[in-house]
Each structure stands twice: as structure tokens, then as C-alpha cells.
Amino acid sequence: MTAGTTAADSAATDRGNVRRRVLDRLFQLVGLIVLAAALLALGTLLYSVLRDGMGRLSWDFLTSYTSRHASEAGILPALAGSVFIVVLTAAMAVPLGVGAAIYLEEYGTQSRMARLIELNIANLAAVPSIIYGLLGLAVFVRALAFGGSILAGAATLALLVLPVVILSTREALRTVPLSLREASYALGATRWQTIRHQVLPVAAPGILTGVILALSRAIGETAPVITIGALTYVPFLPDSVWSPFTVLPIQIFNWVSRPQPEFARNAAAASLVLLALLLSMNAAAIWLRDRYQTRRRS
């Protein structure tokens, strides 16, 4: 090997290195652009809704009934319906979901039944929401004759969010240290006493976080509520579980379907209210989680 070829080699390697480094930079830049584009697309979504809807937001919009005049229409029945249905959904899904999670995490961890339930929950979580709508239509609306009532809607949504509640509750239960349980048993407490007085209080913030996230999914769902037959025109507030109802997503869907631009603006404004609800629920969940983590660390 002569000195000349070595120099040429190293020059080639240098050039190769430069090229590789430039390529690397380029790749990084493309990555950054793509990520920025993704965030920009989502930002555009928010921008378009803000631009179209901001002008319509007012106290009157929140407290008025729906109207054929776009400028007088409000979302009160839909807002009340959404709140009512979420509370009712929580009343059904939370006890069932937390109960199921306690069973899976604290009791039946080894049994084959528990393994089956576990597999089943993982799969349920990915079933399209409209399939739950068909289930609700056949079982709650028809077979149990609930009709298109708020109860049928809440029952359907409860089944829809149940897997989410169960999964997040299990996560929360898992973070409770084993030593806590053992200490409780050592003092002679039964299993349920241990769960009730030691495990649940510690896991409660985590469970609550998961529940809030699950309910924020319920409040934004449209398809299953359409399938069970929510109403087009509801000029009153729901007053019982048998009440006919409408919810925010349905109201948005109705307004989007109308060809007049004034109704599109109403749809955008209602979307803003829905997004604000969701964001505050998410913020509450994140706040709870952070508080919980800090407390556990200290």
C-alpha cells in the first residue's frame, strides 16, 4: 500500500463522512418538518373551528334552546343532555369497571376466567364505537324497550367506556405497593378490608384520572348515540332517565348537515364548547395525576 492511495482513501472517506453527515442533517430536518406539519394540520383544525365559531359564542348561545333562526339558536338542551348522559354513564360504568378491575387485579389473577376476561377487555377496547351502537339498538332500545331515552344512551356509552375504566383502574391498582397490602394482612385484616381501607384510598386519584379520561371519550361520541336514535329537535331539558334527549355531538352533526353557512358557524361554536369541556376534563385528569405522583414521591 502506498502513501498516495492511503491519502486518496482517506479523502474519499472524508467525503463519505461529509455526505453522511449532510444526509443525517437533512433527515433530521425532514423529520422536524414532518412533525411540524402534523402539528400544523392539527393546529389548522383548531384554527378553522375557532375562526368560524368564536363570533357565535356568547352567554345566550349557551343558555338558549335550538331555533330555526341560526342566530337565535343555542345549545342548552344539548349541553344539559351531554352532562346528564355523562353522569348517568359514570354511575353505571364506574362501579362496574372498578369492580371488575379489583376482581382481576386482587382476586382472580390466576384463574382461567380472569385470563379470559382480560383478553376480552383488550379486544373490546378496539371495537369500533358504531358496533356498540348496534348492540345498544338491539338490546337497550328494542329488547329492553328503553326506546331512544337517555337511559338507553347512557347504558350504551357505559359499555363503550367500560374497557377504558377497567384498564386504567388496573394500572392504578398496580402502583399500590405490595408492602401496604402485606402490612394490612399482618394486622389481621381480610382481603376486602385491605382493599377497601388500604388499596383503594391510595389508588383513588389514579382511578379518578382514568375515569375522567374514559368519560371524556363518552362525551365526544356521536355514532353510537345516532344509532340508538337521539332526537333532532328537543326544546326542553331532560328531566328523567326516560327523557328523550340530544347531546352536543348530535347537535353539531345536525348543524353541520345544514347547508346554510350560519348553521355551520353554530356547529363550530358548539364544537368549541365541546372542546372546552374535553380540555378541562383532560386538564383535571393531568392535574390529578401530577398531584398524585408528587405526593407519592414525597
Add this chain to the structure above:
Amino acid sequence: MRRHERLIEFALFLCGLVSVGTTVGIVVVLTAETAAFFREVPVVEFLTGTQWTPLFANPRFGVWPLVLGTLLVSGIAMAVALPFGLMSAIYLSEYASPPVRRVVKPVLEVLAGVPTVVYGYFALLFVTPILQPVIPSLAGFNALSPGIVMGIMILPLVSSLSEDAMRSVPDGLREGAYALGATRMQTALTVVVPAAFSGITAASILAVSRAIGETMIVAIAAGQQPRATLDPRVPIETMTAYIVQVSLGDTPAGTLEYRTIFAVGSLLFLGTFGLNLASTWIRERFREVYR
């Protein structure tokens, strides 16, 4: 005291059983109504027919146009979500500084939680009007803009799950590549992505399943005309949009009209269920490799 404990355990077990009951309920309801449907309509016609006009004077029950419409929109969505989602994931996992990651990830996740009816609004009233001057023959209802918007909606799912998969690749592998003189790009493309491949695949399959089951974006912006076409500019109808369309009218139990939505629902359920199983299976295998 002991009986008491037993009782509680049993009650909790019942709570767990509700979720199994849900699955059983879905399967029973879909199977029963679909079986009734197939007593009136031959299975072969349903699966191979190219015309879907079940409600009209000359009813045709070929589900193919709905399937094709679903695949068309989902295909467009994946063409957006996969490259953008994966590239974002690579950037977040291999390049971004921890503070950037800490901000961007939750932001993406929150935006993934935006209700789909709002995405539908976006597709119909923002994206379509913007695209129409560029593509003159684009109809007001079309497959293109709901497809793009659905891609944007699914992007956070792809990027978040893929990033998780890439982050779980042991740093030792990266360090080995760096020691051999590889750049970060070479490391990402030749070491990290192949090592995380099953996780990325699982995420992508899950994303396809989400796209197929997505309802409101297409119900609002894609139209309601079952049409066996791959032209993204004209109105089409997906399986989910068909279910919504029929549900908006009256759906008396026991009629053929009522049963069509369950037959279509069964197909949708089988499709998404199969994809979900595949995704879980691939992810489980992946976990074993690195334990």
C-alpha cells in the same frame, strides 16, 4: 365474616363478567340478525355483488361498493398517517430533546381526543373547499378530504405507539451502531426501526382498524352513495356511513332494512376484530424478544 368476603368476591366477579357479557352480546346480536338476513339474501350475492341498493325497488345486496368505499378512504388515510406518523415517531424518538418530547407527545395525544364529529366538520367545511380550486372536478362529498382528515386524526396514534416501540429498543443497540461510526439516521433506519419493526407493524395495523371503523368523518364528508369506484373525487359510501344513514331514519326491528345494518356491522366487526387480533399477536411476540 367469611361468607361476607365470598359475597363481595362474587359481586366483583359479576362486574368483570359484564365485559364478557358485552362481547357475547355483540356477537349474539350481530349473529342473530345477520343469520336472519342471510335467510333472505344469499351469502354469495352479499359478498361478491357489485351493487348495493338494498332499500330500492330492485334491491341488490352486493356489499362490495361499501367495502371498496371503506378501503378507499382508509387507504388515503393510511397514505397520510403512516409516512407522517412514522417520520414523526423517528424524530421524536431519535432526535428530539426530552423537553420537546415532553411537550409534543401530550399535545398530540390531546388532539387525538378531539371528537370525530369536529374532524368531520373540518373535512367538509375547511378541507374540501380548499381542495376544490386545486382539483376542479372534486365534488362536495368525496373520499379524498375525509381520507386526508382521517389520516390527520390517526397520525397521533401511529406516531405515539411507534415511538413507544422505538424507545423500548435497548440503548445498547444504538451505542453499538454509533461505535461503528453510524450516523443517527443510519442508526435509526438500519438498527432502531428494524428492531422495533413488529411494534411499528402492530401500531400500523391498529391504525388501519381505527380507519375502517371510523364513522362520523365519512358520514359527514364522504357522501352517501354506494359506488364501486377508486376515484377519490366523487361521493362514495363506507360501511359505517351506511349504518348511520339507515339509523337516521326509522329502523323497525325485524325488517330486512334493519337487518342490513347488522349484516354490514358483522362484516365491520369481523374486519376490525381480525386486525386487532393480528396487532395484539404481533405485539406480544415483540415483547418476548426484548424481555
Add this chain to the structure above:
Amino acid sequence: MMSRVLSCAGALALAVSCGSPPDTTSIRIDGSSTVYPITEAVAEEFQGAHPGARVTVRVSGTGGGFSRFCRGETDISNASRPIKTSEIEACRSAGITFTELPIAYDGLVVAVHPDNTWVDHLTVEELRRIWAPDAQGRITRWSQVRAGWPDREMHLFGPGVDSGTYDYFTEAIVGREGASRGDFTSSEDDNVLVQGVATDELALGFFGIAYYTQNASRLKAVPIDDGRDDNGAGPIAPGLETTKNGTYQPLSRPLLIYVSHRSAEHPGLQAFIDFLLTRGPSLIQEVGYVPLEDETYRLVKAHFDRRVPGTAFGNGGSQVGVTIDELLARARD
């Protein structure tokens, strides 16, 4: 201690028991989306005048509305065509009797996109060729409708099969109720059709005139030539005047509501009907339909007060070219 378990069981119990829904004094309306703007407006004003009332309106289409009406699930059914024999039968077997009330005229509008330069009018024969069952998959381009029109795709929008507008249109144009091609964008919600036509240069659709007048700047109405000179020669444009004077044929028709006799015993429902027939005319004009003559509303009111049962449309189903005075006269005989 047991509270969690109890509430768990409680949720289960809540989900499966509690009996049937309680009886309420609400007014439940369902049916045609063509009639919807009228009942929506009346319900809104009625609600303002009677704060305690609970009026709900759904849009299931005329057919969908009747099937719920005849199951006793609604009090009033909106209809853009007369009740059919099969539906009368369904009502009878469920023990539901009713009175039929004409409330307005509609002129079905055939519309295209404003940028559509080639369509100046359509004949009934051309419409038939477009919408007939055998057009399915065959008549798909504008050039197939009339020579000289562009060789471009035609995108059709029409009401769904649960819609009375669909039934009436097929009867008037194709000649047989419920017979049409199936490969078009169909929706029970006329808003979706307007949206589709207003945003698609290649579109052709039809819907109630109110939906046209509310969106007139974004649509182009197509004059229709029925080939008869005795009711106005040549193509006639749809409009309130041509609908009222009977020259816009064959697409002018009465809009109806059906009131269940059992529900009509409620004073609240009687008040609603009174309100509809007195305040209705101005509201009907406002939403874009053609009100009946004042004298006719008095006849309709008398009709309701006597609870005249059944339909004046004989065999039931869509009939073309019937005036409301004829109908009321028939019912009196």
C-alpha cells in the same frame, strides 16, 4: 363497607329493570323532512307561548314516521304524501285511528349547481329517463340525457326510500311509486341533498321548495316541462306562484300531517293543532312553502274538530295533481 358492591349491583339493576317509561304529556312528532321546517317553526313558537310543553320533532322520513306512528310511538306524523294502504292496515291492527290534515302546498324543486351552464330546463320524459329503475348503472353521464350536453359524469342526489318526497317523485315522474334507480346519493335529510348539489358542479337533485328558497343563491332551479299546454305551456319554473296556481306540474303536491285520535284527547295537543292552523300560514310562508287559503284552514280545523277518520286519498299513496279543496270535499262526502 358494602356500598361499592351495592352500587355495583345497583347499576346492574338500573340497567335491566325499572319497568316501562312513564306517561308524559309531551307531543311527539316524526316523519317527513320536507314537512320538518313547518313543524319545527310551529313547535318553536308554540314552545314560546306554552313554556311547559314538550314538543319533540324527529326526521325519519314519511314512511319511517308512519311506521312509528302506527306503533303508537308518536302523536303526529309529518307526511309529504298520503298514507298508504299498508300503513293504514298497520295502524288499524294496532288500534290507532287518525285524522288527516292538509297544511300547505309544496312544489318539488329539481336543482343543479349554479355553475351548471348546460341545463336550461328538463322535460318529464328526460327526468323519467334519468330516474327510472333501468337507468341504474346505464345513464351516468349528462350527454346521455340530451344530445349536446357535456360528456361528463352526472351525480344524482335524491331523498331516501323512507321519504314521501321520494314516493311522490317516483309516482309523478317514473309512473310507479317507489320505483327508481338505486345508485344515487340518498338521504332522508333534505339538507344533505342541498349540501351535495350546492358543492358539486355535476350534481342534479330534487327536494322540497323550502329547501330551495332557503339556499337559492347556492342552487339553480330547473324549469320543468310536462308536455301539456292546458296547465301552462313550455317549461315552468318552480316558485310559490306557479305552485299555487297549479301550473308547476306534475311536481306540486299537498303536505299533510296525521294526528292520532288517542293523542288528540290531550288538551295540549288540541292547543298545538289550533296554534298550527292559526299561526301556521305566516310561519309556512316564512319557511318557504305555500300556505292554503284562510277559508281552507277553517275547513281543515272543522275537519279536525269532527275527528274525520281515515284518508281522503282513496287507495292511499301518492296521487298527482290533486287540490286540497277537492280533498276536503271528498272527505265531507
